[in-house]
Structure formats: C-alpha cells, structure tokens
Amino acid sequence: MLRTILLGPPGAGKGTQAAKIVEKYNVPHISTGDIFRENIKNGTELGKKAQEYMNKGELVPDDLVCEIATDRLLKDDCKNGFLLDGFPRTVYQAVKLDEFLRSHDMKLDVVFNIAVDKEILIERLTGRRVCKACGASFHVVNIPPKKEGICDVCGGELIQRADDTLETVENRINVYENETKPLIDYYEEAGNIANINGAEELDVVFANIVKAIG
Ligand code: AP5
Ligand code: MG
Numbered sequence: 001m002l003r004t005i006l007l008g009p010p011g012a013g014k015g016t017q018a019a020k021i022v023e024k025y026n027v028p029h030i031s032t033g034d035i036f037r038e039n040i041k042n043g044t045e046l047g048k049k050a051q052e053y054m055n056k057g058e059l060v061p062d063d064l065v066c067e068i069a070t071d072r073l074l075k076d077d078c079k080n081g082f083l084l085d086g087f088p089r090t091v092y093q094a095v096k097l098d099e100f101l102r103s104h105d106m107k108l109d110v111v112f113n114i115a116v117d118k119e120i121l122i123e124r125l126t127g128r129r130v131c132k133a134c135g136a137s138f139h140v141v142n143i144p145p146k147k148e149g150i151c152d153v154c155g156g157e158l159i160q161r162a163d164d165t166l167e168t169v170e171n172r173i174n175v176y177e178n179e180t181k182p183l184i185d186y187y188e189e190a191g192n193i194a195n196i197n198g199a200e201e202l203d204v205v206f207a208n209i210v211k212a213i214g
Contacts, residue, residue, distance in 0.1 A: 006018060009115075015031065015034075018085045021206075022083055029085060032086050059089060094183055138158060
C-alpha cells in the first residue's frame with residue numbers, strides 16, 4: 001500500500017521517477033497532464049478545453065482538474081494505493097484532494113518534493129523527447145534512446161511535446177513558482193513531505209525515493 005504525490009517543477013523528473021515507482025510498488029500512475037494529452041490526442045471535448053491552457057503553459061482551471069483527478073481516484077485500481085504526478089498543483093486542488101481523501105478514509109503516506117534548479121529544468125525540457133505511442137520519456141543528451149528518434153520501450157516514434165518550446169517552458173516554470181510552490185509549505189505543515197534532490201542522476205534520485213518510502 002502506497003499513497004503518494006510527486007510534487008516538483010516542470011522537468012523535475014516526476015514522470016521519469018513515476019515510471020520506476022509504479023513498477024516497484026505496483027500502484028497506478030495518475031498524471032493529470034497525461035490524461036489531458038490522451039484527450040487531446042483523441043480529440044475529446046475535455047482535450048479541446050485543456051489544450052488552450054496547456055499550449056500556453058497555463059494551468060487548466062481547478063474545478064475541471066479536480067473532477068478528473070477524483071473520478072480517477074474512485075477507480076478500483078486505486079484501492080491499494082496510487083501515485084499522483086502533477087496533481088495537486090494549487091492550494092485549492094490540495095484542499096479538494098484532502099477533502100476527498102478524508103471522506104474516503106484515506107491518508108497520504110508521503111509527498112515527495114523533487115527540487116531542481118531552473119537552468120537544469122530548461123535544459124531538460126527543451127531536450128526532452130517522448131514516445132508518441134507509450135509516453136516513455138528520453139532526453140537527447142542525458143538519456144538518449146538506443147536508436148535516435150525511436151522509443152527503447154516499444155519502438156514508437158519519439159516527438160517533442162507541444163509545450164516544450166523555450167518560451168512555454170519559461171512560462172510553466174513561472175506558473176510553478178507562483179501557483180504550485182506554496183504547496184511545499186502546505187504539506188510541510190501537514191508533516192509528511194520528503195525533500196529529494198532531483199538534480200542527481202536518475203537512479204540516485206530513485207534510490208533516495210525508495211529510502212524515504214522505507
Ligand atoms: P504535466 O504533464 O504534469 O507537466 P509538468 O508538470 O510541466 O512536468 P513535466 O511532465 O514537463 O516534467 P516531469 O517532472 O514529468 O519531468 P520528466 O520526468 O518528463 O502538465 C502539463 C500541463 O498540463 C500543465 O502545464 C497544465 O497546463 C496541465 N495540467 C496538468 N496537471 C494539472 C493540474 N493539476 N492543474 C492544472 N493544470 C494541469 O523529465 C524531464 C526531462 O528530464 C526528460 O527528458 C527526462 O528524460 C530528463 N530527466 C529526468 N530525470 C533526470 C535526471 N535525474 N537526470 C537527467 N535527466 C533527467
Ligand atoms: Mg511529466
């Protein structure tokens with residue numbers, strides 16, 4: 001049983017670490033960003049709404065996000081835990097999540113605050129490539145795929161995310177500073193935060209997460 005949140009700026013490595021955590025602890029990976037991208041790909045109404053905000057690096061409105069996240073948390077596979085990646089992202093969302101958890105008799109085990117300096121974030125995001133088919137994440141320099149442009153995991157095509165241009169990345173980092181960073185204090189007060197240095201090599205980051213889970 002593990003109920004956890006990965007908190008961190010864009011490019012901190014939330015998605016990368018999430019893939020490793022869900023494999024080891026066998027809990028579902030819930031990324032609101034991934035849910036929106038899937039909806040954009042499928043041309044749904046939700047996707048159309050979310051895309052407007054995402055392409056500018058702005059946050060999707062709170063109520064829409066909260067509904068999507070809590071609907072997902074009600075699915076059977078979350079009974080034995082979950083890993084939230086990119087949700088909550090505002091104090092409002094965190095309060096809503098707390099209300100939801102309380103009303104379902106659930107408690108968070110730990111919230112990981114993955115910290116990385118801005119220059120590194122920019123370098124990581126502008127060099128990131130993701131698999132169009134399975135979503136696996138690579139980096140042109142740091143984590144290159146075995147074959148350029150091809151996913152190691154499934155053989156799919158690697159593409160650049162629409163919001164990984166320099167201008168949008170800078171806005172996403174500003175939005176993080178203003179809207180999401182206050183959550184560090186929020187969870188510090190709740191007493192269940194674990195600070196992780198996300199600038200280290202990815203296996204080192206993962207080892208520190210595993211240590212904190214205990
Ligand atoms: P979302 O998809 O959540 O994006 P994000 O938070 O901006 O974070 P990223 O996915 O860009 O970064 P990551 O931390 O997952 O890093 P990764 O592991 O890929 O959200 C996108 C948008 O959706 C938002 O802007 C918003 O519009 C909307 N949205 C989503 N949730 C919302 C919410 N709750 N409320 C409102 N709106 C919401 O790694 C990055 C790169 O670095 C990769 O290339 C990777 O290979 C590399 N890397 C990772 N770890 C390391 C390492 N240790 N060393 C070297 N390189 C590394
Ligand atoms: Mg991600």
